[in-house]
Amino acid sequence: MPSRPLIGIDLGTTHSLCALFEGGQPKLIPNAHGQVLTPSVVARLDSGELVVGQAALDWQVLHPESAVSQFKRWMGEDRQVPLGPQTFSPAELSSLVLRALRQDAEAYLGEPVEQAVITVPAYFNEHQRLATRTAGELAGLTVRRIVNEPTAAALSYGFHRAQSVENLLIFDLGGGTFDVTVMEIFEGTLEIRSTAGESHLGGEDFTDRLLHWALQQSGQQLEHAQMATPKLVARLREEAEQAKRALSAGQTARLRLPEAEGQVPPGAPELTLDHAQFASLAEPLTARLQRPTERALRDAQMTWKDIDDVILVGGATRMPLIPHLLADWSGRPPQDKVDPDQVVALGAAVQAALIQDDRAVEDMVMTDVCPFTLGVQISKVFGGRHVSGYFLPVIHRNTTIPVSRQESVATLQANQTEVSLEVYQGESRKVEENLKLGELKVTGIPPGPAGQEVLVRFTYDLSGLLEVEAIVPATEERFETLLTHNVAGLSQEEIRLAQKKMQAVKFYPRDDLENRRLLHFASKLVGEIAPSQRSALEEVIDHFEASMESQDPKLFEHARQQLLLALSALGYAAPESDSENPDG
Numbered sequence: 001m002p003s004r005p006l007i008g009i010d011l012g013t014t015h016s017l018c019a020l021f022e023g024g025q026p027k028l029i030p031n032a033h034g035q036v037l038t039p040s041v042v043a044r045l046d047s048g049e050l051v052v053g054q055a056a057l058d059w060q061v062l063h064p065e066s067a068v069s070q071f072k073r074w075m076g077e078d079r080q081v082p083l084g085p086q087t088f089s090p091a092e093l094s095s096l097v098l099r100a101l102r103q104d105a106e107a108y109l110g111e112p113v114e115q116a117v118i119t120v121p122a123y124f125n126e127h128q129r130l131a132t133r134t135a136g137e138l139a140g141l142t143v144r145r146i147v148n149e150p151t152a153a154a155l156s157y158g159f160h161r162a163q164s165v166e167n168l169l170i171f172d173l174g175g176g177t178f179d180v181t182v183m184e185i186f187e188g189t190l191e192i193r194s195t196a197g198e199s200h201l202g203g204e205d206f207t208d209r210l211l212h213w214a215l216q217q218s219g220q221q222l223e224h225a226q227m228a229t230p231k232l233v234a235r236l237r238e239e240a241e242q243a244k245r246a247l248s249a250g251q252t253a254r255l256r257l258p259e260a261e262g263q264v265p266p267g268a269p270e271l272t273l274d275h276a277q278f279a280s281l282a283e284p285l286t287a288r289l290q291r292p293t294e295r296a297l298r299d300a301q302m303t304w305k306d307i308d309d310v311i312l313v314g315g316a317t318r319m320p321l322i323p324h325l326l327a328d329w330s331g332r333p334p335q336d337k338v339d340p341d342q343v344v345a346l347g348a349a350v351q352a353a354l355i356q357d358d359r360a361v362e363d364m365v366m367t368d369v370c371p372f373t374l375g376v377q378i379s380k381v382f383g384g385r386h387v388s389g390y391f392l393p394v395i396h397r398n399t400t401i402p403v404s405r406q407e408s409v410a411t412l413q414a415n416q417t418e419v420s421l422e423v424y425q426g427e428s429r430k431v432e433e434n435l436k437l438g439e440l441k442v443t444g445i446p447p448g449p450a451g452q453e454v455l456v457r458f459t460y461d462l463s464g465l466l467e468v469e470a471i472v473p474a475t476e477e478r479f480e481t482l483l484t485h486n487v488a489g490l491s492q493e494e495i496r497l498a499q500k501k502m503q504a505v506k507f508y509p510r511d512d513l514e515n516r517r518l519l520h521f522a523s524k525l526v527g528e529i530a531p532s533q534r535s536a537l538e539e540v541i542d543h544f545e546a547s548m549e550s551q552d553p554k555l556f557e558h559a560r561q562q563l564l565l566a567l568s569a570l571g572y573a574a575p576e577s578d579s580e581n582p583d584g
């Protein structure tokens with residue numbers, strides 16, 4: 001019997017993708033627009049319906065107050081994001097994106113899809129991983145595995161070069177996160193040696209630098225402009241994004257300055273920018289890329305000389321300054337054979353094939369590591385005094401997973417019958433500089449002198465989720481917790497309530513998304529064509545918009561054809577459904 005479909009999802013800061021292992025190969029699944037990149041944006045239309053993806057991105061430019069993007073950056077945080085009259089947690093917003101991808105997969109396969117492998121930045125902490133798993137559950141998906149993005153990239157790459165023997169450095173700069181991973185391929189065995197990174201650094205920060213600069217050039221402050229003229233800022237950010245991308249293809253880029261209401265009329269003032277200017281604006285960001293890269297090499301006990309190839313992953317590595325930087329550090333240009341946008345999703349599909357024991361991957365073995373040090377708080381004795389706040393590592397960073405390790409701690413005072421084990425993640429010797437993951441209370445320690453032993457066992461699974469166990473040897477009593485009930489995780493009851501909330505959400509019909517895109521495209525042109533042509537175009541757009549609501553297919557098709565004709569008479573083609581540039 002064929003196994004039930006298991007899809008691979010790259011849940012990105014700016015875009016998400018969905019893939020499937022089919023006929024011995026990983027393949028990308030197209031969305032309702034025929035594109036493989038789905039913007040990770042959610043919007044609330046005036047009708048109260050929610051849309052996800054390109055239609056939401058289009059809506060955001062004109063109505064920035066009723067759309068949300070980049071919520072991956074808040075995953076694991078205890079915050080509520082307003083969207084119209086409602087609020088959503090970052091996990092709930094992500095679940096809307098996952099739901100849309102799931103529907104695309106169901107439309108493609110013609111059968112229900114209930115299981116997924118989801119990728120996360122390697123540098124995602126426990127809270128962020130748990131929030132990702134919760135997002136999957138809220139989208140009606142059983143999350144079979146959470147995979148680190150660079151590991152997925154390595155799987156996709158290794159799938160095609162399984163028989164080689166080489167060391168690779170995977171440099172993954174996405175929309176909002178940065179990871180570096182060093183791996184070794186040895187005849188079908190893919191071993192991740194080390195991972196390092198930053199979970200709040202990505203291509204969007206480069207766009208923000210451009211936005212700041214453009215505002216400054218026109219004598220404005222971001223905070224003030226955001227309050228006073230949010231539409232101008234939303235449109236200028238779009239211009240900054242386009243300028244950043246234009247610089248990836250050419251020598252200079254121009255950035256048009258919108259008016260207060262976000263319109264960019266013909267003859268709007270412009271700024272131009274070249275590579276040297278962009279590099280100098282981006283300098284504070286590029287400086288932050290070096291340390292994690294060096295640490296990953298050091299942890300893998302390698303130097304640049306040991307690295308055979310550098311693989312670029314994540315859309316932001318398309319900025320020419322990134323390959324230049326790496327060529328500078330490594331002494332040779334990075335290889336450019338993989339598509340940095342697609343490789344992670346394709347790797348998630350390879351991971352799905354590994355889970356399902358697909359014959360095409362039977363000779364592949366993959367090992368991954370825990371990217372952080374995990375441990376507990378302890379006290380130290382200085383001059384006869386107990387000083388608390390120190391970190392005792394239980395699992396060291398870059399240990400191969402799954403792993404289970406044990407350490408011993410002891411009571412501090414005579415007749416102490418309880419110990420509260422505080423669990424932390426991080427690299428600092430003091431816990432205050434690390435991230436608290438949760439707490440485990442150990443009770444019933446038999447009264448006695450100070451120094452009663454408590455054993456602490458950490459088990460870190462293949463999805464990067466941690467289970468903490470404590471054993472009191474004197475009573476053989478066991479205490480355990482999967483760190484799901486901590487500050488940012490949700491209890492089962494909370495998940496049930498969130499599921500109910502998400503089921504009540506009204507969605508804009510998937511089949512109409514393409515028309516919504518055409519409407520947006522045409523509406524945007526209104527402010528950009530010559531004033532003499534404006535009213536004629538507005539008339540056909542109004543007609544089209546009304547026909548979308550009319551439920552009359554004949555009227556609608558007629559109005560659509562009229563709009564397409566009007567656009568072509570003005571020299572514009574309708575947006576293509578499978579264009580390479582999703583923002584085009």
Ligand code: AMP
Nearest residue numbers: 012174175203204245248314315316318
């Ligand atoms: P990802 O999260 O991997 O989809 O990365 C998306 C990031 O890559 C966003 O910040 C995009 O602005 C950026 N990006 C995508 N294409 C390009 C390009 N051609 N040039 C520069 N940055 C790009």
